[in-house]
Amino acid sequence: MRIEHVPVFYPPPHNATISRMAQLLGIDYGKKRVGIALSDDAQKIALPHVILENDPTLFPRIIDIIRKRDIEGIVVGESRDLRGVPNPLMKEISSFAQELGEKARLPVHFEPEFLTSREARTMRVGTGPVDASAAAIILQSFIDKKENKGL
Numbered sequence: 600m601r602i603e604h605v606p607v608f609y610p611p612p613h614n615a616t617i618s619r620m621a622q623l624l625g626i627d628y629g630k631k632r633v634g635i636a637l638s639d640d641a642q643k644i645a646l647p648h649v650i651l652e653n654d655p656t657l658f659p660r661i662i663d664i665i666r667k668r669d670i671e672g673i674v675v676g677e678s679r680d681l682r683g684v685p686n687p688l689m690k691e692i693s694s695f696a697q698e699l700g701e702k703a704r705l706p707v708h709f710e711p712e713f714l715t716s717r718e719a720r721t722m723r724v725g726t727g728p729v730d731a732s733a734a735a736i737i738l739q740s741f742i743d744k745k746e747n748k749g750l
Contacts, residue, residue: 621671624664625738626699627712627730628675628692633657634730636738637668642745645738647731658702665703673705676712676737710741 623642627634635648651660664670675696678686700707712733 621669623672623674623738623742624661624668624670625710625734625741626661626673626675626696627734627737628678628688628695629653629730630688630691632730633661634732634734635661635664636731636734637664637670638738638742640669642742645735645742647735650730658699661699662703665705670703670705673699673703673707674710674738674741675699675707676734677709678712708741710737710744712737 620640621642622640623638623645625634625636625638625645627636631653633651633653635651636645637648638645648664651657665673673696675692678689678692680686696707696709
């Protein structure tokens with residue numbers, strides 16, 4: 600049996616926007632709770648991670664997750680209505696995302712979150728909040744689009 604070796608180049612090319620050896624963090628932002636999801640290191644799969652209370656400890660707790668993991672990008676759900684118009688919550692989400700990006704010193708990407716909480720509810724086992732699962736759906740959508748674009 601012949602084994603072929605595939606060369607791996609480090610550091611990544613200067614035009615690389617997101618590498619393949621670090622995780623992405625997904626966020627489903629809500630007024631009461633914020634769902635957090637993480638990708639695997641290969642950025643192929645998004646998994647629910649934790650639900651945080653939207654209180655004054657929110658930023659430090661997210662920054663702690665970012666620092667403990669090898670996070671290189673943040674994906675925040677973009678809230679719009681059925682017509683594609685930003686929901687009233689979107690202004691708050693935009694402010695949150697901007698502040699988080701500045702505090703974490705990481706790029707923040709928006710991904711449409713059309714009915715992700717409803718989708719998460721249909722997929723859950725048991726009862727309870729689905730915010731982290733909704734964050735995983737948002738993050739997986741971003742990952743899938745990124746894969747299709749070859750980024």
